[in-house]
Amino acid sequence: MIRSTKQAFEIIDTKATGIPYEAIDYLRNQESSNELNKKLVYALKNAYRGEVYYSEKYRLMLPAPLWYAVVAEKHLSEVLFEPLLEMFTIEEDWDLMNEQAVYLVGLLAKKYPEAFLDKVLFFIEENIKKKNKTPYIFCFEALYYAKDNQFDRIHAMLEKENFHWIDHYIRVLGDLMRKDTLAKFKEVLSKFEGKHTVIELQYYIDVMEGRITDFQKGLAFCEMRDAEWKNHYKPMEQMFASTQSPIQQEVKINRNDACPCGSGKKYKNCCIINQW
Numbered sequence: 441m442i443r444s445t446k447q448a449f450e451i452i453d454t455k456a457t458g459i460p461y462e463a464i465d466y467l468r469n470q471e472s473s474n475e476l477n478k479k480l481v482y483a484l485k486n487a488y489r490g491e492v493y494y495s496e497k498y499r500l501m502l503p504a505p506l507w508y509a510v511v512a513e514k515h516l517s518e519v520l521f522e523p524l525l526e527m528f529t530i531e532e533d534w535d536l537m538n539e540q541a542v543y544l545v546g547l548l549a550k551k552y553p554e555a556f557l558d559k560v561l562f563f564i565e566e567n568i569k570k571k572n573k574t575p576y577i578f579c580f581e582a583l584y585y586a587k588d589n590q591f592d593r594i595h596a597m598l599e600k601e602n603f604h605w606i607d608h609y610i611r612v613l614g615d616l617m618r619k620d621t622l623a624k625f626k627e628v629l630s631k632f633e634g635k636h637t638v639i640e641l642q643y644y645i646d647v648m649e650g651r652i653t654d655f656q657k658g659l660a661f662c663e664m665r666d667a668e669w670k671n672h673y674k675p676m677e678q679m680f681a682s683t684q685s686p687i688q689q690e691v692k693i694n695r696n697d698a699c700p701c702g703s704g705k706k707y708k709n710c711c712i713i714n715q716w
Contacts, residue, residue, distance in 0.1 A: 442466045449479060452507045456498045459673055459680055464507050468514040468669075476511075477519050483508035484523035487537055488530050503680065509540040510669050516544075516551050521559050524548070528576045529567075536676075539661075542578050546662030549582035557586050561593055568603045577605040580612045584660035595624040599631075607640045614644030615658040622648040 442448050442462055451463040470476060486492040487505035495502050512520060527541050548556045560582040567576045586594055597609065613621050625641045625648075632638045647655045666672050 445470060445473075445475060452504050453502070455504070455507075456495060456500065456502055457680060457682060459677060460507060461670065464510055464669070467511045472515045472517065476515060477517060480508050480512045480515060481519055481523045484512075484520065484527060484541075487527055488534070506534075506537050506540055509537065509544060510673070512544055513547060513669065516547055518552065518555060520544070520548065521552075521556055525559065525563050525576075525579060528563075528578050529572075529574050531574055538575070538578060542581050542661050543665060545579055545581040546584065546660040549585035550660075550662065553585045553587055554590075557582055557590055561590065561597075564597060565600075568597070568600050571602040571604075573604045577608050580605070580609055581660055581662075583609075583612050584616070584663075586616075591618070591620055595621065598624060598628045607637055610637065610640045610644065611658070614640075614647065617648060617657060619648075 442451070445467065448463040448466045451460050452467075455463075467476065483505045487509075490501060493502045493504055494500070524541060524544055527537075545560075549560070560579050563579060564576060567574065583594065594613070597603065598606070603609070610625070614625075622645065625645050629638065629641050629645070632641065643652070646652045
């Protein structure tokens with residue numbers, strides 16, 4: 441039986457196999473506190489940093505950040521805004537962690553539609569300005585909860601150059617089926633002549649004008665996934681049953697990074713050699 445927050449942290453931080461159901465539920469059922477918030481922020485900020493969650497004993501990345509992201513579902517607060525969005529600035533990723541992060545984006549947008557959406561829109565604008573191709577696509581989930589007064593800014597994104605993920609952005613806006621979005625799609629259509637984006641725009645124009653009748657409107661992921669976290673992760677138990685953790689297969693280390701084994705050498709001069 442878990443008797444303290446510290447004990448629950450220790451279990452999650454060190455568990456290499458299996459899903460720590462009891463520790464996760466213990467933390468989810470605790471009152472929010474500075475101690476818990478700091479732990480959640482730390483986990484999100486370091487989710488893809490090998491030097492933080494790499495286990496020398498098992499020679500793999502521990503899945504602790506994923507379990508803390510599950511805990512975060514019950515401790516939503518504004519302190520999670522920035523560390524969550526920072527995850528989408530890193531090219532190396534892990535599918536399950538991304539999925540859980542998208543789920544959190546939806547929950548935060550639903551709870552803080554004004555504050556979080558403003559943060560997300562600024563984040564998108566900055567990534568476009570920097571011509572980034574990093575996976576900021578994952579924060580588009582927040583658009584499902586945008587308020588009417590935010591749509592001028594949301595639509596303005598369609599005018600920007602170097603928007604790497606514009607086609608997916610259009611798909612999310614198309615799901616919302618707004619009259620002002622239809623007008624904006626028609627307005628910018630000629631701007632994308634000769635590009636695939638025209639196909640996306642024309643499709644949603646046809647949907648919203650009734651020429652396509654078999655369209656199925658999308659929903660935010662947090663509305664589709666089972667709200668009981670254990671129902672979602674229980675079918676994945678086999679994935680975490682051995683030290684061949686799925687995170688080990690997905691997390692990438694750049695050739696010139698310090699090797700996560702702690703040797704002090706660059707990865708290209710150390711463990712990467714042993715994989716050849």
